Amino acid sequence: xxxxxxxxxxAAILIIGNEILSGRTQDVNxxxxxxxxxxxxxxxxxxxxxxxxxxxxxxxxxxxxxxxDMLFTTGGIGPTHDDITxxxxxxxxxxxxxxxxETDREMKAVxxxxxxxxxxxxxxxxxGAVPIKNEASIAPGFTMGNVHVMAGVPRIMQAMMKTLExxxxxxxxxxxxxxxxxxxxxxxxAAGLSVIQDKFPQLDLGSYPFKRDGAWGVxxxxxxxxxxxIDAAIVEATDLIRAQGVEPVQGEPAG
Amino acid sequence: xxxxxxxxxxAAILIIGNEILSGRTQDVNxxxxxxxxxxxxxxxxxxxxxxxxxxxxxxxxxxxxxxxDMLFTTGGIGPTHDDITxxxxxxxxxxxxxxxxETDREMKAVxxxxxxxxxxxxxxxxxGAVPIKNEASIAPGFTMGNVHVMAGVPRIMQAMMKTLExxxxxxxxxxxxxxxxxxxxxxxxAAGLSVIQDKFPQLDLGSYPFKRDGAWGVxxxxxxxxxxxIDAAIVEATDLIRAQGVEPVQGEPAG
Numbered sequence: 001x002x003x004x005x006x007x008x009x010x011a012a013i014l015i016i017g018n019e020i021l022s023g024r025t026q027d028v029n030x031x032x033x034x035x036x037x038x039x040x041x042x043x044x045x046x047x048x049x050x051x052x053x054x055x056x057x058x059x060x061x062x063x064x065x066x067x068x069d070m071l072f073t074t075g076g077i078g079p080t081h082d083d084i085t086x087x088x089x090x091x092x093x094x095x096x097x098x099x100x101x102e103t104d105r106e107m108k109a110v111x112x113x114x115x116x117x118x119x120x121x122x123x124x125x126x127x128g129a130v131p132i133k134n135e136a137s138i139a140p141g142f143t144m145g146n147v148h149v150m151a152g153v154p155r156i157m158q159a160m161m162k163t164l165e166x167x168x169x170x171x172x173x174x175x176x177x178x179x180x181x182x183x184x185x186x187x188x189x190a191a192g193l194s195v196i197q198d199k200f201p202q203l204d205l206g207s208y209p210f211k212r213d214g215a216w217g218v219x220x221x222x223x224x225x226x227x228x229x230i231d232a233a234i235v236e237a238t239d240l241i242r243a244q245g246v247e248p249v250q251g252e253p254a255g
Numbered sequence: 256x257x258x259x260x261x262x263x264x265x266a267a268i269l270i271i272g273n274e275i276l277s278g279r280t281q282d283v284n285x286x287x288x289x290x291x292x293x294x295x296x297x298x299x300x301x302x303x304x305x306x307x308x309x310x311x312x313x314x315x316x317x318x319x320x321x322x323x324d325m326l327f328t329t330g331g332i333g334p335t336h337d338d339i340t341x342x343x344x345x346x347x348x349x350x351x352x353x354x355x356x357e358t359d360r361e362m363k364a365v366x367x368x369x370x371x372x373x374x375x376x377x378x379x380x381x382x383g384a385v386p387i388k389n390e391a392s393i394a395p396g397f398t399m400g401n402v403h404v405m406a407g408v409p410r411i412m413q414a415m416m417k418t419l420e421x422x423x424x425x426x427x428x429x430x431x432x433x434x435x436x437x438x439x440x441x442x443x444x445a446a447g448l449s450v451i452q453d454k455f456p457q458l459d460l461g462s463y464p465f466k467r468d469g470a471w472g473v474x475x476x477x478x479x480x481x482x483x484x485i486d487a488a489i490v491e492a493t494d495l496i497r498a499q500g501v502e503p504v505q506g507e508p509a510g
Contacts, residue, residue, distance in 0.1 A: 018461055021299045022478055023289030024431065024507075025463070027282070030304070034278030044276045046311075047304035049285070052459075056301075079442040080462040081449040111442075118445030153464050176279065187334040187366075190373030194336040204307075206273055207335040208280070209408050223277055252279075 008171030008225070009069040011037055012046040014060050016075040016085050017152060020049050028154050029074045036161055041171030041225070042070070052076060057088040065092075065147050069169070075152030077141065079118035089144050090126035100125045103140055110138045134159035172225040177234045178252045180219040181241035182212065192240045193220065200233045202226050210253050219253055263426030263480070266292055267301040267319040271312055271330040271340050272407060275304050283409050284329045291416050296426030296480070297325070307331060312343040320347075320402050324424070330407030332396065334373035344399050345381035355380045358395055365393045389414035427480040432489045433507045435474040436496035437467065447495045448475065455488045457481050465508050474508055 013033055019025040027049075034044050045068055050056040057076075065071045076085030090097035103123040108115045122139035125131070132141035132150065136159035141150040143164070150160040186207050197205040203224040210217055220237040222230045234250075241248040268288055274280040282304075289299050300323055305311040312331070320326045331340030345352035358378040363370045377394040380386070387396035387405065391414035396405040398419070405415040441462050452460040458479040465472055475492040477485045489505075496503040 015302075018459055018478075019463060019476070020285065021289060021302070022429070022431065022459075023286050023293055023299075024461075024476065024478075026286045030275065031278050031281050034276060038278055044278075045306060047270075047276070047302075049302035051300060078445075078462070078464070080445040081452050082459075082461055114440075114442065116442060116446070119442040121445075122442075153466075155466065174277070176277065185369075187369065187371060187374040187377075190333075190335040190376075191371075197336050204273055204277075204337075206279075206337055207333070208274060209333070211408075211410065221274070221279065223273075223279075 008041050008043045008174065009169050010045045011042050011070045011072065012048070012064040012068045013044065014057075014064055014071060014073045015047070015049040015152075016052060016057055016073060017049055018052050018082070021051055029152070029157055032154065032158060033072055033074075033161060036165065038174045038176075040165065040168055041173045042168065043171070043174065052082045052084060054084060054088050054091070057085060058092045061089060061092040061147060065145065070146045070148065072148045072150060074150050074157050077122065077139075077149060077151055079121050083121070085149060086121070086125060086142075089129075089147060089149055093126055093144060095127040097124055098127055099123055100129070100131060103131050107138055132160045132163050134163050136160075174223065174225055175227055175230060176221060176223045177230050178219050178221045179234055179238045179241060179248050179250050180210075180217055180253045181244065181246040181248050182215060182217040184218045184241055184244050184246050185209075185216060186218055188244055189218065189220075189240050192243070193237070196233055196236045196240070199236070200229050203229055203233055205233060205237075212253060217253060263296050263298045263429065264324040264424050265300045266297050266325045266327065267303070267323045268299065269315050269319055269326060269328045270302070270304040270407075271307060271328060272304055273307050273337070276306055284407070284412055287409065287413060288327055288329075288416060291420060293429045293431075295420065295423055296428045297423065298426070298429065307337045307339060309339060309343050309346070312340060313347045316344060316347040316402060320400065325401045325403065327403045327405060329405050329412050332377065332394075332404060332406055334376050338376070340404060341376070341380060341397075344384075344402060344404055348381055348383075348399060350382040352379055353382055354378055355384065355386060358386050362393055387415045387418050389418050391415075429478065429480055430482055430485060431476060431478045432485050433474050433476045434489055434493045434496060434503050434505050435465075435472055435508045436499065436501040436503050437470055437472040439473045439496055439499050439501050440464075440471060441473055443499055444473065444475075444495050447498070448492070451488055451491045451495070454491070455484050458484055458488055460488060460492075467508060472508060
């Protein structure tokens with residue numbers, strides 16, 4: 001049952017977002033996409049946030065689509081002057097940026113007189129792109145090669161991700177189990193945890209301090225595709241916490 | 256009063272965090288650091304998240320410290336086997352990783368018998384590093400060249416950032432003003448917004464859709480160091496919203 005980490009497809013996320021870099025907006029798209037990918041057995045290997053600047057977007061797209069099996073972008077596909085992702089994807093692939101006739105017809109049909117020049121930009125795509133239709137917006141995202149281009153607004157991105165999920169390549173599901181203990185400090189369990197990690201090289205064992213009601217605790221998390229190994233590692237992690245004189249609690253700490 | 260964008264120091268953030276890539280943890284460090292930097296007049300130009308893998312950390316550190324005036328890292332400086340940031344910074348700079356005598360003495364004095372081998376890793380740093388003492392933890396972060404290495408736990412990172420703020424280079428403060436309108440759609444104001452952006456090339460004008468009580472609205476945001484220009488751009492953005500038949504509201508939308 002042990003599956004090498006390399007057998008899962010890999011992915012990166014590129015966030016095109018001045019509003020994240022300025023601190024205006026708290027990103028919530030990374031966690032949503034990360035969880036979706038984990039459920040599909042796809043390993044998220046990198047996230048980047050770059051500003052709304054063509055060279056930066058084009059450079060990052062070309063680096064990340066070459067380095068990983070797939071790339072998900074969020075942001076910059078609306079109708080305003082700072083929405084330049086779509087043109088940049090065309091430039092990254094070296095193809096023309098042109099009207100997608102079917103999307104154009106559909107948007108015109110739905111929007112009628114409100115379908116102006118700015119909105120028509122949302123029906124314009126790199127040649128060869130496949131629209132990502134979705135339940136949240138008449139304006140689609142699109143897939144170009146191994147690059148999935150989505151909106152930055154979370155509920156629209158989530159609807160696009162839902163559409164995409166049906167057709168993404170899958171790997172063995174990546175699973176996670178946790179145990180935690182209040183009053184345990186990382187320094188007290190580090191040596192023991194290292195021994196467990198060495199016993200289960202196919203897993204990622206992580207240790208995450210948290211504070212609750214003014215006191216520190218630690219959550220120990222085992223992650224991988226080998227569920228029996230995850231369960232066995234969590235049994236040992238549970239003993240490790242108990243050996244600190246603390247009653248272990250299964251799962252992640254609440255809140 | 257117009258200040259070119261290039262006059263502000265630039266920065267990047269590198270998050271070393273399997274827990275972000277797996278979707279386990281919602282990152283909150285980027286927004287905190289981004290806001291701190293904006294207040295100091297430092298332009299955050301890039302964020303990366305990489306896994307706890309030496310080559311990935313070393314490569315990203317060397318790329319980002321060369322590309323920007325300063326780099327902030329979070330995560331991976333605790334006492335456990337997966338805390339490898341400190342060794343990786345030493346490798347990135349090509350210097351030995353060795354005990355910082357003063358930090359070692361201080362941690363021993365505070366922790367007494369609990370000061371074990373795992374905890375001593377937290378007093379071990381790249382040669383030439385300067386500890387970042389802080390109010391949240393006896394274990395410091397450190398500054399190595401233009402790289403500021405901080406904890407991943409938000410409240411400890413925040414305390415380290417507080418220490419750092421006194422000594423970081425500053426630029427002219429980056430300010431932001433917003434106006435929003437319920438019922439305005441981006442497609443309706445895109446052309447007008449582009450005209451305003453062209454009039455104020457020293458500013459970043461952004462347009463951000465939001466949903467509240469089931470209805471869409473748009474926030475228009477002007478950002479830069481030239482406050483009179485920001486105010487003038489917001490006056491025009493306010494008129495643009497009013498021209499849509501909507502009563503504009505100053506500031507960001509609540510919630």
